[in-house]
Amino acid sequence: MSERSMPLSWRKETKPHKFCPGCGHGLVLKALGMAVDSLDIAEKVVFGCDIGCSLLAWDFFDFDTVQTHHGRVVPFIVGAKRVRPNLVGIAYMGDGGAYAIGVQHLVNATMRNDRIMVIIVNNTVYAMTGGQMAPTSLPGQVTETTPKGREPFREGYPLRGPEMIASFAPEGAYIARGTVSRVRPLSHVMERALKNLLDDRGISVVEVLSTCPTNWRTDAEDTWKYLEKEMTDYFPVGELVSS
Amino acid sequence: MNNGKPINEERQVFMYGNEVVVWAALAAGAEFLFGYPITPQNEIMHYWSHLAPRYDRGFLQTEDELSAGFATLGGIMAGACCFSATSGPGTVLFQEPLSMAEMMRIPLVLIVQQRGGPSTATVIYSQQEVFLTAFGGNGEGLRIVYSPGSHQEMYDLTIKAFANAWEYRFPALVLGDGYQAQMREPVTLYDPPRRGIILKPPSPLVGLEGVPGKEREPAHWRNAFSVEEELYDALKPIIDDFHWAAPTLTQKEEGFIEDAELIVVAHGIVGRSAEAAVRELRKEGMPVGFFRPITLRPFPDNDIKKVLHACPRLLVAESAQGQLAKLIRIAVGGELEHSIEMYTYFRPGLGITSEEIMREAKSVINRKREESLSAVLL
Numbered sequence: 001m002s003e004r005s006m007p008l009s010w011r012k013e014t015k016p017h018k019f020c021p022g023c024g025h026g027l028v029l030k031a032l033g034m035a036v037d038s039l040d041i042a043e044k045v046v047f048g049c050d051i052g053c054s055l056l057a058w059d060f061f062d063f064d065t066v067q068t069h070h071g072r073v074v075p076f077i078v079g080a081k082r083v084r085p086n087l088v089g090i091a092y093m094g095d096g097g098a099y100a101i102g103v104q105h106l107v108n109a110t111m112r113n114d115r116i117m118v119i120i121v122n123n124t125v126y127a128m129t130g131g132q133m134a135p136t137s138l139p140g141q142v143t144e145t146t147p148k149g150r151e152p153f154r155e156g157y158p159l160r161g162p163e164m165i166a167s168f169a170p171e172g173a174y175i176a177r178g179t180v181s182r183v184r185p186l187s188h189v190m191e192r193a194l195k196n197l198l199d200d201r202g203i204s205v206v207e208v209l210s211t212c213p214t215n216w217r218t219d220a221e222d223t224w225k226y227l228e229k230e231m232t233d234y235f236p237v238g239e240l241v242s243s
Numbered sequence: 244m245n246n247g248k249p250i251n252e253e254r255q256v257f258m259y260g261n262e263v264v265v266w267a268a269l270a271a272g273a274e275f276l277f278g279y280p281i282t283p284q285n286e287i288m289h290y291w292s293h294l295a296p297r298y299d300r301g302f303l304q305t306e307d308e309l310s311a312g313f314a315t316l317g318g319i320m321a322g323a324c325c326f327s328a329t330s331g332p333g334t335v336l337f338q339e340p341l342s343m344a345e346m347m348r349i350p351l352v353l354i355v356q357q358r359g360g361p362s363t364a365t366v367i368y369s370q371q372e373v374f375l376t377a378f379g380g381n382g383e384g385l386r387i388v389y390s391p392g393s394h395q396e397m398y399d400l401t402i403k404a405f406a407n408a409w410e411y412r413f414p415a416l417v418l419g420d421g422y423q424a425q426m427r428e429p430v431t432l433y434d435p436p437r438r439g440i441i442l443k444p445p446s447p448l449v450g451l452e453g454v455p456g457k458e459r460e461p462a463h464w465r466n467a468f469s470v471e472e473e474l475y476d477a478l479k480p481i482i483d484d485f486h487w488a489a490p491t492l493t494q495k496e497e498g499f500i501e502d503a504e505l506i507v508v509a510h511g512i513v514g515r516s517a518e519a520a521v522r523e524l525r526k527e528g529m530p531v532g533f534f535r536p537i538t539l540r541p542f543p544d545n546d547i548k549k550v551l552h553a554c555p556r557l558l559v560a561e562s563a564q565g566q567l568a569k570l571i572r573i574a575v576g577g578e579l580e581h582s583i584e585m586y587t588y589f590r591p592g593l594g595i596t597s598e599e600i601m602r603e604a605k606s607v608i609n610r611k612r613e614e615s616l617s618a619v620l621l
Contacts, residue, residue, distance in 0.1 A: 011456065043454045046321065051467065059463045062456025064449035066320060066464045068313065069339055075310035079317025079325065080449065082303055083275050087321060087450045108306035 007033025009042045011062045018056045022223055024180035024210030025053060028121055029060055031183050031208075032090070035190035036063075039198070041088055046080050048073040050093030050102070052128045054121060057092055071102025074109050077116045088197055089116040096126050098207075099135040099159045106205070110165040113173060113202040117193050120161060120205070123212040124231065131215035135159040138230055143215075158234060162207050166240040172202030175241040179209040181228055182237075192242065201243070209235055249298050254432045260423040261286035263394050264354050265294060266432050267401035268326055272442055273352070275301040275325040277314040279333065282366035283421035284356040287328040308333040312340025312351070319349050320464070322447025324405065328354035330421075332363065334375050341414050342380035346466045348481065349448075350408035353416045354401065356424040359592035368421035369592040370511060373566035376416045377540035383478075385485045387415040387492055388540040390511040392518075394428035400537070402435050402442075409443040411488045418539065420562075422512055422594060489541035496535045499525055500550055503532030505586075505607055508547070509560045510536050510567055513595045517560055520600035531604050536570075544574040551575060551583055558607055560588040560600050 006015070010033050019025045036042055045063040049055050051070035058067040068076045077089035098106050098120040106118065125143055126132040132145040136158045140149040150158075166175045174196040178186035186208060193204035209231050213223040249269040258266070264287050268276070276295070278288040292302045305311040311327045318325035329337055334355050344351040357372045359365030378384040387407055389400040401417050408415035435442055448462060455461035468474040496514070499521055500506065509517035514535035521533040534550050534557075536543050551557065559568040568587055575583060588595070588603045 009456070011461065042456070044450075046449045048317075055467050058465045058467070062461045064451060064455060064462040066317075066449060067466050068316075069343055069466075072309060072313040072339070075305065075313035076317040076320075078303075078310075079275075079277060079314030079319075080321035081317075082277075082301060082314065083318040083323035083325065084321040084447075084450055089317075104306050105310055108310070 008037045009033045009061050009063065011060060014059045017060060019053065020214045022211060022213035022220065023053070024123060024208070024212070025057070025121060027180035027183050028119065028186070028208045028210060029057060031178070031186040032119065032190050033061065034187040035194055038191055039194055041194065041198070044086065044088045045090060046077065046087050047090045047092060048077045050091070050097040052094040052097055052126065054092050054094050054097070071097045071105065073097065074102060074105035074116070074118060078109055078114045081114065081116050085115070088194065091116060091118045093118070093120055094127070095120060095122045095124070095134050095136040095161070099161045106161070106165065110169055110173065110203055110205065113170045115197055115200060115203065117197055117204040117206070120207045121210045122207050122235065123210045124158070125212050125215045127212045127215050138234055160235060162205060162240050165205060169241045170202060172196070172243065173241050174202065174204040176239040177207045177209065177235060177237050179227065179232065179237050180211060181224070189239070209237065248434060249294070250432050250434045255429060256432055257427055257429050258394065259286060259425060259427050260394055260397055260419060261356070261425070262290050263397045263430055264328065264401050264417070265290040267398045268405070269294060269298055269300070270432065270435055271402045271405035272324050273300065273326050273405065274323045275318050277303050277305050277311045277318065277325065277327050279305050279308050279311045279329070281330045281333040283358055283424045284328045284330045284354065286424070287354060308336035309339060312337050315351055316340055316343060316349050319351065319445070320448040321450050322445055324409070324445045326352040326354070328356070330356045331358040331360055331372070334372050334379070338375070338380040341386065342382050343466060344414040345380065345382050345385040345481070347464055348412040349414070350412055351414040352404050352408050353414065355416055355418050357418065357420040365592060366421065368562065368594060370420060370513065370562040371566065371591060372418065373539055373563060373570065376418050377570070383482060384540055385413055385481060386540055387411070387413055388418055388538065389416070390418045390537060390539050391423070392511055392514045392535060392537070394423070394430045396537070397423060398430050398432065402440060406435070406440055406442050407492060409445065411484070411492070413485060418511065420512055485541070492538055493541050493543040493546070494537035495543040495546045496537060497533065497546070497550060499532035500534070500553060502530050503554045504530040504556060504611070505604055506550055506554050506557045507531060507533045507560060507600060507604055508535070508557050508567070508571060510539060513560055513562060516595050516597040517600050519597035520604060523597065524601055524604060529605065529608055531608070539570060542570050542574045547571060547574055548579060551579060555579070555582050556584045556607070556611070558586045558588065558604055560595055560603065562590050562593055562595060564589050564591045
């Protein structure tokens with residue numbers, strides 16, 4: 001078998017995982033696990049989860065892991081990394097944590113070029129709290145707080161987070177967007193992001209387009225279509241800043 | 244990071260309160276300060292960022308107090324002795340990292356130099372952050388709060404905050420104020436171990452030795468629980484530990500209690516005015532005593548109960564609208580609460596001099612004497 005179905009760094013005792021059927025988190029964490037396996041750095045990793053669905057990853061890996069607060073995983077990992085520069089600090093969060101309640105942390109960590117990896121799972125919705133509008137909800141997207149669809153004149157246009165921080169990213173930063181529809185390329189992006197840290201070059205930020213059929217209220221076909229068409233059209237996949 | 248000793252022989256110095264805090268943190272082995280500017284604590288960051296490189300300690304100016312608090316938690320969990328300092332609205336934002344520290348038993352040390360409130364108010368002084376430091380956050384107030392009355396105590400209690408935060412694994416706060424932060428006083432600086440103070444070396448909770456999942460179990464730290472019972476089972480032992488530690492943690496100062504007809508209760512810098520007032524009143528033959536809680540959380544419940552059993556009449560003086568008075572009512576509780584006679588002098592956001600306390604105390608004593616005289620005459 002060329003590819004393991006389950007990365008070595010996954011914790012078997014906590015599988016099957018706790019995410020909903022059809023949720024993309026498992027695929028994001030698979031790509032990350034494959035990247036950590038390939039670089040053989042599990043011993044150095046400190047993995048921090050934000051609040052929201054990402055909190056469910058608290059016992060997902062055989063990594064030292066801390067569940068933090070909503071939006072606060074970035075400063076937590078910054079603190080750990082500042083005192084122990086040899087650690088590989090990974091902040092795992094959703095779009096609400098990264099682009100709304102914790103956006104000041106993402107912006108300032110990027111400005112400082114903190115040597116941490118930030119993984120942002122973009123599923124265009126606040127999922128754990130029941131499907132409210134997120135900074136990334138698409139124009140017209142129906143959510144619990146936009147029952148008639150997101151109206152850009154009132155609620156603004158979705159935030160392209162990687163593009164925002166890429167506009168001022170310092171030398172050495174790595175910023176990319178991947179998608180759960182292509183796990184192997186996503187794992188390569190994760191690997192490059194981790195290598196950027198190991199080489200002490202700068203911050204690594206990876207946004208991943210992901211699925212939430214539970215809150216989108218979509219079947220398999222429409223879920224896939226939404227990810228591959230609507231989301232990917234608005235949020236282009238690829239590397240934004242690399243060297 | 245190494246801890247080159249900043250203080251060896253004892254030294255007499257004349258310093259600002261904020262400077263005293265920095266020397267205490269250095270002496271206690273603090274390795275990293277994460278901070279955000281807010282008056283009147285700024286000089287803690289200033290002195291620290293100047294002195295830190297000399298002793299191989301670290302500093303990061305963060306984007307806000309939330310970041311300062313969570314970076315401090317990250318640093319501590321990664322195994323370094325870290326701290327922060329703040330005031331007023333910053334103390335409000337600090338409730339979030341403090342509550343995580345309570346749940347995960349993280350020895351977060353926070354220096355608070357109180358300013359006026361509510362809102363932005365003044366940058367100068369108050370005692371309005373008592374509730375916030377003792378009971379802020381969504382939880383049960385599982386913190387240690389010291390209220391120093393002098394620069395020497397600011398030094399002693401900052402060191403103690405580090406020692407007890409790491410010994411008992413509860414967040415520890417030193418509750419100073421803008422006056423203390425910005426005034427100069429003589430202080431003796433010392434190396435804590437030379438005075439027998441034990442400072443536990445920090446140890447990491449993440450980034451442990453060995454390959455997780457192969458050579459050891461991974462460290463998994465959580466603060467979110469799926470069901471009520473799970474939370475209760477996690478929280479109950481923490482509350483029990485806090486109650487178990489409380490009698491060893493509580494600290495107070497008292498004087499002239501024995502034959503007193505009135506006890507002046509005050510904390511922090513006002514406690515100092517109270518003591519000075521009581522000494523003057525005693526010279527005038529007035530039967531007045533004083534009680535100064537040094538720990539506001541846990542509160543010295545039993546000590547104040549004893550004092551109020553001996554003399555149930557008290558005058559509470561504070562630069563807030565009754566925050567200390569409420570702590571006293573909670574501490575006293577039950578039967579005693581109905582038998583105590585509480586007089587108050589509340590000056591929210593204003594300093595209180597010993598002369599004001601003398602005047603208030605005299606007025607209570609004289610009124611009482613007149614009352615008992617008229618009762619006899621009737």
